[in-house]
Amino acid sequence: DSKDLRIPAIVDVFEPGSTFKVVTAAASIEEKISSHNEVFDGEKGAWPYADMVIHDHEPRKKMTFDEVWMYSSNIGAAKLGDRLGSQKLYQYARAFGFGVYPGCGIPGEAKGNLRPPNRWSGVSKAVVSFGQEVSVTAIQLVGAFSAIANGGRLMEPKILKVIVDTKKNVLWQDNPQVVRRVISQSSSEELKQILVKTVEAGTGREARVKWRDEYKAAGKTGTAQKFDNAKGGYSDLSLISFCGFYPAENPKFTIGIFLDEPEGRRWGGVDAAPIFRRIVEQLIPKNYI
Numbered sequence: 001d002s003k004d005l006r007i008p009a010i011v012d013v014f015e016p017g018s019t020f021k022v023v024t025a026a027a028s029i030e031e032k033i034s035s036h037n038e039v040f041d042g043e044k045g046a047w048p049y050a051d052m053v054i055h056d057h058e059p060r061k062k063m064t065f066d067e068v069w070m071y072s073s074n075i076g077a078a079k080l081g082d083r084l085g086s087q088k089l090y091q092y093a094r095a096f097g098f099g100v101y102p103g104c105g106i107p108g109e110a111k112g113n114l115r116p117p118n119r120w121s122g123v124s125k126a127v128v129s130f131g132q133e134v135s136v137t138a139i140q141l142v143g144a145f146s147a148i149a150n151g152g153r154l155m156e157p158k159i160l161k162v163i164v165d166t167k168k169n170v171l172w173q174d175n176p177q178v179v180r181r182v183i184s185q186s187s188s189e190e191l192k193q194i195l196v197k198t199v200e201a202g203t204g205r206e207a208r209v210k211w212r213d214e215y216k217a218a219g220k221t222g223t224a225q226k227f228d229n230a231k232g233g234y235s236d237l238s239l240i241s242f243c244g245f246y247p248a249e250n251p252k253f254t255i256g257i258f259l260d261e262p263e264g265r266r267w268g269g270v271d272a273a274p275i276f277r278r279i280v281e282q283l284i285p286k287n288y289i
Contacts, residue, residue: 081129219244
């Protein structure tokens, strides 16, 4: 029965928060709507937009394009999302595999929720840019980061690679399949470097593999408030995450860390990123880079 095959990574949906900012960043780079040296006004951490105020966890007066993502600025992401426009933002989110079934071949997979722009509110363009009003699965988010690691190509998720008999003869084998090109190779390289900077000097510093300086990790933190349908607003509960790949120069694996409703006040960079680092440190001896 499908209920006996329930796998949280492909079934459970959640608002991703800041890990979703890679979509806005990728679209901004691919569409060339900004430059790495452009300086954005951080509005001192509070920016009135439509009928709401967008806040940053760490208020900033000024920040470059790269720093918007390094320090995970909601305000910077919203300004770039506003510049992109609803249709472009939606198109890139769909291209990265959100709002559609991943096609991994396991019963019960969910497609999450990505409403088309004609159903967006006056604030949707801003909040979708930093991962609200959209729900995803873990495999979708890991797939999006893998697309960046793969030079801008979204790959079809595979559960089984090969089936062999007792004598190691190959009975069946599945080969990697490219679903589509989402962004160009050059854009993916630019975004990789930003994600490396995020780990080296931004919110993802705890993900840095410190004892292997010759290799860099690339990733993004996320701290998402959970929506309470009963109250019609966001609650104090959170889902924190870190998504990244390693090594950035020649990626071997993508890892997604998701902590659902951790006790106390928790943050993706403080609590999820170190788990990524420890997993990488355990994988390295088995997978000589």
